[in-house]
Amino acid sequence: MMGKKHRAEWYIVVVGGVILTVIIFMSVFAPFLAPYDPLASVGDPFSPPCRDYIMGTNNLGFDVYSRILHGSRTILLISITAALFSATVGIPIGLMSGYYGGKLDRILALVMDSIYSFPGLILAIVMAAMLGPGVINISLAIAVIYVPTYFRMVRGQVLSVKEELYVEAARSIGARAVTVMVRYIFPNVIASLAVVFSLNVADAILTEAGLSYLGLGLPPDLPDWGIDLAKGKVFVPLGTWWIVTFPGLMITLVALSFTMIGEGLNEILNPRLKEH
Amino acid sequence: MNEQILSLQELSIHYSTFDGTVKAVDRASLDLPTGQVVGLVGESGCGKSTLGLSILRLVRPPGGIAGGRIVFENDDLVTKEENEMRAIRGSRIAMVFQDPMTSLNPLIRIDRHFLETIASHENGVSKSHAMERIETLVERLGISRSRLHEYPHQLSGGMRQRIMIGLGLILNPRLIIADEPTNSLDVIVEAHFLDLLNDLKEEFNLTILLITHNMGIVAELADRVAVMYAGTIVEEGDVYDLFKNPMHPYTRGLLASIPNIKIDQTSLYIMSGSPPNLIDPPTGCSFHPRCAQAMDICRQKEPRGITSDGRRVECFLYGEGTT
Amino acid sequence: MRSLLAYIITRLLLTIPMILILLTVVFLIVRVMPGDPVIAMLGPKGTPEMIEQMRHDLGLDKPIISFGLDNQYVDYLSDLLHGDLGVSTYYKVPVWEKIRLYFPATLELTIFGLMIAFFVGIFSGAFAAEKRKTVADYSIRLYGIAIYSIPIFWLGLMLQIIFGVWLEDITGGRFAFPIAGRISARISPEVITGLFVLDGIITGSWKQVTNSLFHLVLPAMTLGLVLSGIFVRLTRANMLDVLKSDYILSADARGIKRRKVVYRHALKNAFVPVLTMMGLQFAYLMAGAVLTETTFSWPGMGSYLVEAVHYRDFPAIQGTIIFIALLVASISLVVDIVYAFIDPRVRY
Numbered sequence: 001m002m003g004k005k006h007r008a009e010w011y012i013v014v015v016g017g018v019i020l021t022v023i024i025f026m027s028v029f030a031p032f033l034a035p036y037d038p039l040a041s042v043g044d045p046f047s048p049p050c051r052d053y054i055m056g057t058n059n060l061g062f063d064v065y066s067r068i069l070h071g072s073r074t075i076l077l078i079s080i081t082a083a084l085f086s087a088t089v090g091i092p093i094g095l096m097s098g099y100y101g102g103k104l105d106r107i108l109a110l111v112m113d114s115i116y117s118f119p120g121l122i123l124a125i126v127m128a129a130m131l132g133p134g135v136i137n138i139s140l141a142i143a144v145i146y147v148p149t150y151f152r153m154v155r156g157q158v159l160s161v162k163e164e165l166y167v168e169a170a171r172s173i174g175a176r177a178v179t180v181m182v183r184y185i186f187p188n189v190i191a192s193l194a195v196v197f198s199l200n201v202a203d204a205i206l207t208e209a210g211l212s213y214l215g216l217g218l219p220p221d222l223p224d225w226g227i228d229l230a231k232g233k234v235f236v237p238l239g240t241w242w243i244v245t246f247p248g249l250m251i252t253l254v255a256l257s258f259t260m261i262g263e264g265l266n267e268i269l270n271p272r273l274k275e276h
Numbered sequence: 277m278n279e280q281i282l283s284l285q286e287l288s289i290h291y292s293t294f295d296g297t298v299k300a301v302d303r304a305s306l307d308l309p310t311g312q313v314v315g316l317v318g319e320s321g322c323g324k325s326t327l328g329l330s331i332l333r334l335v336r337p338p339g340g341i342a343g344g345r346i347v348f349e350n351d352d353l354v355t356k357e358e359n360e361m362r363a364i365r366g367s368r369i370a371m372v373f374q375d376p377m378t379s380l381n382p383l384i385r386i387d388r389h390f391l392e393t394i395a396s397h398e399n400g401v402s403k404s405h406a407m408e409r410i411e412t413l414v415e416r417l418g419i420s421r422s423r424l425h426e427y428p429h430q431l432s433g434g435m436r437q438r439i440m441i442g443l444g445l446i447l448n449p450r451l452i453i454a455d456e457p458t459n460s461l462d463v464i465v466e467a468h469f470l471d472l473l474n475d476l477k478e479e480f481n482l483t484i485l486l487i488t489h490n491m492g493i494v495a496e497l498a499d500r501v502a503v504m505y506a507g508t509i510v511e512e513g514d515v516y517d518l519f520k521n522p523m524h525p526y527t528r529g530l531l532a533s534i535p536n537i538k539i540d541q542t543s544l545y546i547m548s549g550s551p552p553n554l555i556d557p558p559t560g561c562s563f564h565p566r567c568a569q570a571m572d573i574c575r576q577k578e579p580r581g582i583t584s585d586g587r588r589v590e591c592f593l594y595g596e597g598t599t
Numbered sequence: 600m601r602s603l604l605a606y607i608i609t610r611l612l613l614t615i616p617m618i619l620i621l622l623t624v625v626f627l628i629v630r631v632m633p634g635d636p637v638i639a640m641l642g643p644k645g646t647p648e649m650i651e652q653m654r655h656d657l658g659l660d661k662p663i664i665s666f667g668l669d670n671q672y673v674d675y676l677s678d679l680l681h682g683d684l685g686v687s688t689y690y691k692v693p694v695w696e697k698i699r700l701y702f703p704a705t706l707e708l709t710i711f712g713l714m715i716a717f718f719v720g721i722f723s724g725a726f727a728a729e730k731r732k733t734v735a736d737y738s739i740r741l742y743g744i745a746i747y748s749i750p751i752f753w754l755g756l757m758l759q760i761i762f763g764v765w766l767e768d769i770t771g772g773r774f775a776f777p778i779a780g781r782i783s784a785r786i787s788p789e790v791i792t793g794l795f796v797l798d799g800i801i802t803g804s805w806k807q808v809t810n811s812l813f814h815l816v817l818p819a820m821t822l823g824l825v826l827s828g829i830f831v832r833l834t835r836a837n838m839l840d841v842l843k844s845d846y847i848l849s850a851d852a853r854g855i856k857r858r859k860v861v862y863r864h865a866l867k868n869a870f871v872p873v874l875t876m877m878g879l880q881f882a883y884l885m886a887g888a889v890l891t892e893t894t895f896s897w898p899g900m901g902s903y904l905v906e907a908v909h910y911r912d913f914p915a916i917q918g919t920i921i922f923i924a925l926l927v928a929s930i931s932l933v934v935d936i937v938y939a940f941i942d943p944r945v946r947y
């Protein structure tokens with residue numbers, strides 16, 4: 001039975017990967033691909049999609065397409081940074097807490113569970129409000145929400161692996177705690193980490209979009225899809241659908257691509273019992 | 277009155293799996309004479325349950341009928357549409373399954389099980405009318421009518437199995453297929469159950485296909501026996517004759533494996549070998565790898581259509597066959 | 600029953616520290632984060648004296664934490680125990696008053712949203728399970744994964760465009776679903792519980808009932824559809840298991856119509872876990888409500904929170920968060936207890 005590729009799952013990962021690659025390409029080469037300056041009024045406001053402005057212009061005459069291209073940088077930057085922050089903080093704490101155990105571990109676990117059970121977006125809103133605008137600030141605000149996710153996952157793995165014989169064996173020959181953690185326990189965690197990270201970024205993307213939609217966290221001159229939606233929302237009754245349709249569609253696509261990669265990887269690495 | 281109520285002709289049922297096609301039933305032929313009990317015996321995995329399910333066309337993908345006919349009262353069930361089959365299920369042919377605990381919906385009361393069955397086949401029956409019929413039947417089966425308002429888990433195993441029969445009989449079918457009906461019952465309950473089945477057979481004028489691996493209940497209840505091996509019927513005949521004088525080597529082995537209280541045995545007889553792989557069965561006769569009397573022809577041709585002394589026995593020891 | 604009681608007590612005891620932790624976290628975020636709330640509140644017009652005065656009024660000149668009892672943390676906790684959530688600096692009324700005013704709107708929205716999520720979820724999940732491995736099945740599964748990736752506020756905007764604006768154009772201006780508010784301005788609703796539909800039923804005001812239902816359609820669909828994804832997947836998985844069971848085969852063998860077998864027998868057995876999942880989704884529901892309310896100008900707690908943030912009304916922000924935390928914790932507690940009630944195995 002080895003070598004049987006779960007075809008459907010690989011499709012999902014590949015499709016997700018392709019979409020993501022396109023978007024990354026978009027963000028890297030945005031300055032070259034964008035026909036106009038995303039921060040300047042370049043045409044009549046409220047122009048519907050046409051040859052000059054393939055996605056139309058918004059209420060201030062900005063080219064929607066250029067803003068889409070540049071906006072991809074913002075959202076990718078912030079969500080990936082936030083996810084990396086969370087992982088960098090959550091994983092070591094989870095490792096150590098699970099390994100050393102004891103009272104501190106139980107308190108930490110309780111704290112993390114409490115934060116985990118609270119609606120993330122709302123926590124982020126409050127943090128963003130207190131921290132004020134700024135790319136670093138918003139990344140931090142989002143990062144805090146996901147620290148418990150990594151903590152719980154890593155700690156869970158540590159707890160289940162800790163009692164295994166080979167860890168006992170390593171300790172009995174005097175391996176230092178750090179060594180044990182890094183060389184024996186951590187490798188078990190890596191596979192799940194890829195899955196969690198993908199899904200984390202997907203969630204962070206939606207949170208970032210939500211925060212900027214609510215007007216929080218970003219300086220006003222940064223092109224961002226969430227901000228475009230916020231600004232464009234008022235004009236919906238005018239029938240200028242292109243102002244809000246494209247940015248939202250892009251948010252969906254990016255989030256979807258990470259979700260597909262994450263879910264697909266999950267099916268491949270932890271296959272459920274075969275369906276009949 | 278038809279001589280045979282049901283006739284399976286060269287029926288084949290194949291399952292398509294990742295590893296290949298499993299020939300669960302391979303050109304099996306069997307006639308069920310009206311009003312008799314026919315026992316279908318064989319080891320686990322020989323295909324007898326699948327055969328039973330296929331009569332009601334309940335074999336679901338990845339399995340399907342790959343050939344043959346199922347002739348019921350002059351109608352070929354293989355060619356019927358799904359909605360025609362649905363009308364037959366439960367009302368003209370009924371099936372009783374082996375584990376009554378899992379065969380009854382734990383969230384639905386017993387009376388609803390019955391009412392629903394009736395409502396699915398008869399229009400415009402009033403609830404009180406239906407309940408009358410149900411209560412009469414249930415009491416005939418030895419269960420007090422007050423139990424009808426209960427849930428399956430509140431009844432004992434023996435009662436549940438009798439409810440299962442009741443569900444099979446409520447619409448007066450002509451044919452009942454009983455798949456390992458006493459598997460989940462202890463011997464005392466089983467004995468009562470077999471008596472009950474016997475009585476019901478006479479009363480309701482039933483034909484019963486009794487699918488089991490338990491030779492004991494076959495001996496008690498059946499008029500005829502069909503032995504199944506690797507998806508096909510290898511021997512078939514009158515129950516007394518077959519038990520007294522088994523002809524096919526497999527049947528002999530099967531009967532010899534039953535511990536006999538009258539004989540002084542120090543060890544149990546076990547047939548050598550194991551059942552064949554149904555994806556890649558042996559060539560020729562599927563029993564030949566385990567048969568002490570295998571001949572060259574057994575490896576080359578499949579024995580079909582051989583009869584001897586009024587007994588159908590698919591073995592080249594008794595004739596040449598028609599393959 | 601004794602074990603159920605033991606479980607309830609254990610669970611309660613666990614909830615208290617969790618609530619305390621959440622309250623502390625909120626405290627820390629609001630007090631300790633960089634940025635001076637008083638300066639932010641007073642703006643550039645604040646003179647140093649005003650700032651000092653406000654600091655004192657708000658108790659912000661005390662140490663945040665100390666060994667004694669005279670510090671901000673203790674003040675904070677004791678206020679809470681007295682049910683005092685502070686006074687909104689923007690509106691100058693107790694925060695609790697505002698919450699009481701806005702909460703029913705959120706409640707009504709989330710109830711309808713959940714109902715939509717539930718029904719869409721379980722029926723599509725059951726349908727997908729029955730039509731396993733067909734195009735319909737794969738589409739529904741894709742929906743289950745994808746719907747969660749759609750930003751809820753974008754879905755709201757798209758629904759507004761399609762069913763609010765375009766629908767109006769197509770029907771020549773005669774019909775469209777409302778895209779803002781809970782009820783038309785020309786109707787002043789009778790308010791008893793704050794749930795307009797319920798109040799309309801109680802007071803017999805048909806107009807109120809229909810009008811508020813119309814206003815609920817788009818926002819509840821937005822919230823409901825995004826949440827339905829997980830119910831779809833859960834129901835489908837459960838249904839696949841249930842459809843394999845013996846009693847389903849038995850029902851088929853009795854000639855019961857397939858549709859009845861699937862949607863009555865099978866679904867009945869499959870949907871209970873979905874109910875408990877609904878309780879667990881409450882946190883997402885709150886987050887979703889915030890975004891939905893801002894999109895549809897729905898005067899609920901979500902809108903209030905966002906408003907408070909924009910006005911830098913820190914007591915309001917703090918108060919609302921605390922309320923939400925308590926709400927989430929209680930719902931989670933209730934769900935766990937109900938689940939233990941239904942499934943005795945959980946108690947051990």
